[in-house]
Amino acid sequence: MASYETVIGLEVHAQLLTRTKVFCACSTAFGAPPNTHVCPVCLGLPGALPVLNGDAVALAVRAALAVGCSIRAASRFARKNYFYPDLPKGYQISQFDEPFAEHGHVDLEAAGRHVRILRVHMEEDAGKNIHGRGGDSIVDLNRAGTPLVEIVSEPDLRSANEAAEYLRTLRDILLFLGVNDGNLEEGSFRCDANVSIRPVGEEKLGTRVELKNINSFRFVEKAIEHEAARQEAVLTAGGRITQETRGWDEKKGTTFSLRSKEEAQDYRYFPDPDLPPLAIDEVFVARVRAESPELPRDKRARFAAELHLTPYAAEVMTQHPRVAAFFEEASMLHGDAVRVANFVQSEVLRDVTTHGLTANLPISARQLADVLALVDAGKISGKQAKEVYAKLRGTGASAADVVAEAGMAVVSDAGAIEALVRRIVEANPRQAEQLKAGKATLFGFFVGQVMKETKGSASPQVVNDVLKRVLGL
Ligand SMILES: [Zn+2]
Incomplete structure (x- = not known):
């Protein structure tokens, strides 16, 4: 047949x-x-x-x-x-x-x-x-x-x-x-x-x-x-x-x-x-050619080559012209396109609805860049960034105001974190010995314990520094 x-x-x-x-x-x-x-x-x-x-x-x-x-x-x-x-x-x-x-x-x-x-x-x-x-x-x-x-x-x-x-x-x-x-x-x-x-x-x-x-x-x-x-x-x-x-x-x-x-x-x-x-x-x-907006495939290639996105992330960021414009603006304001893309993928996109050429974006590029900047400055943790984003949705509020109002400022007080780290190390002596002996993967275990105790509000940078100091790494 x-x-x-x-x-x-x-x-x-x-x-x-x-x-x-x-x-x-x-x-x-x-x-x-x-x-x-x-x-x-x-x-x-x-x-x-x-x-x-x-x-x-x-x-x-x-x-x-x-x-x-x-x-x-x-x-x-x-x-x-x-x-x-x-x-x-x-x-x-x-x-x-x-x-x-x-x-x-x-x-x-x-x-x-x-x-x-x-x-x-x-x-x-x-x-x-x-x-x-x-x-x-x-x-x-x-x-x-x-x-x-x-x-x-x-x-x-x-x-x-x-x-x-x-x-x-x-x-x-x-x-x-x-x-x-x-x-x-x-x-x-x-x-x-x-x-x-x-x-x-x-x-x-x-x-x-x-x-x-x-x-x-x-x-x-x-x-x-x-x-x-x-x-x-x-x-x-x-x-x-x-x-x-x-x-x-x-x-x-x-x-x-x-x-x-x-x-x-x-x-x-x-x-x-x-x-x-x-x-x-x-x-x-020639005039029409010069006035034509960038094509999706060119945008994807540029996001990958110049902004260092993975092909998948570049694809996701170009699913709609308004999403692409939002991502680019936030990247420009914040400076780290990869982090912006990650946050857009994990948090923002599920709240985006599109209809034809229009899209409802839950927050502005400025707000998103500000949220990530607060994380960079150690003012909030990555986990808190998600909560700040959730509170910002659909409001014109500033990220800093939301953080202040919610009393969300991160624990970056090295003294407080050090006390906590010492307590956790004492409670897990076997893991502490193995880490000191060179089992580097256990570092993440201790970071995780601190984050769990502080409900994610500890500054990751400070936790890293204090852990290294306390364990003599
Ligand atoms: Zn007519």
Whole structure:
């Protein structure tokens, strides 16, 4: 029996985070009452003419450059004609045979896969049909005309797992660029997958099935896995794969047919006569390149090389642009990035929530740097730093005030600690002898005993010094 490999290409639609729509001055803000962000242009009223939003072009170019594409000096908008209630003009302005960017790539670090990008083009989003109870539907055109980029990969992905990594990598790139907020659930980042299988060793691609509108990373993986298994079962049973579009039924955990190739639409693309060719010159591209924020992979490499983080810590500190900025600022204020990263990982991150481009950080970079500085100065212990952090969360208070108010000042009185150390040494004579005889690992045992007695409030530096003196080390 033949064994098969899965071949996947992905089409990602990402909304561009412009303030206004791509061909009119209406707001793109999410969540307004239905049909309040509309005008003759995005309603498709007769005689209204589109005017291209320069900010949308800049963000689109930024995205295309980040995935290694070359930018075409001239490209063209085209009309994609179809009828649907959420599309008031009866056509979508898109790009067809002349996209503005092409021939890029995205490298997947975990899978070690080089995924070629066929093209990136600009288009406008449609509105939304909202289906209510009682069978009524309303059309909300607030979203109609929101700028999108479509990023089309070559069929270079070989598993559901790789497809998910590709999507996460792309989402992170766009998020760090400030181009898109990466919300699959809210539909600002959407994905269609072309899935086929072929016998291992075969060059020719199998018949492909398009999976539409998968709205979470988990479902992408499950839908592709299921679809590949379905196709293999069909071929193994001697059947043939039909070229079609399928949806994902989350409840049943299966894909289902939406329409066959015969029912596929003919979009009758033609150049939009209302819009001139899109000219993007080298000066514009150079400016966009210069203004582009640092990419996540570059940030990770810099955190590892310059701030001496482990690859894992660098990865964790770059999980979100706001987390990365918080970490960098706190590192700059405190001076020891590794300690900042450790504290962020062990304490801060579990309290961080993110939504799109925003993140709720429990304390400020200043507060975090101050907490660690209090530890450096021997004013509080490492254990107390965690308590101070817990008290600081969600307040604008200063770390020093919290320490003073809680009466937390550390025991760094050498006299008090010495008395305690002597008591502990007397209570553990055997360990003391072994340590003096050279069993160095027992040093930690005594430090631990002192910390236990002082509930972690002894200054580690003072404890070290006193122990060495008392034991004559
Ligand atoms: Zn409008």
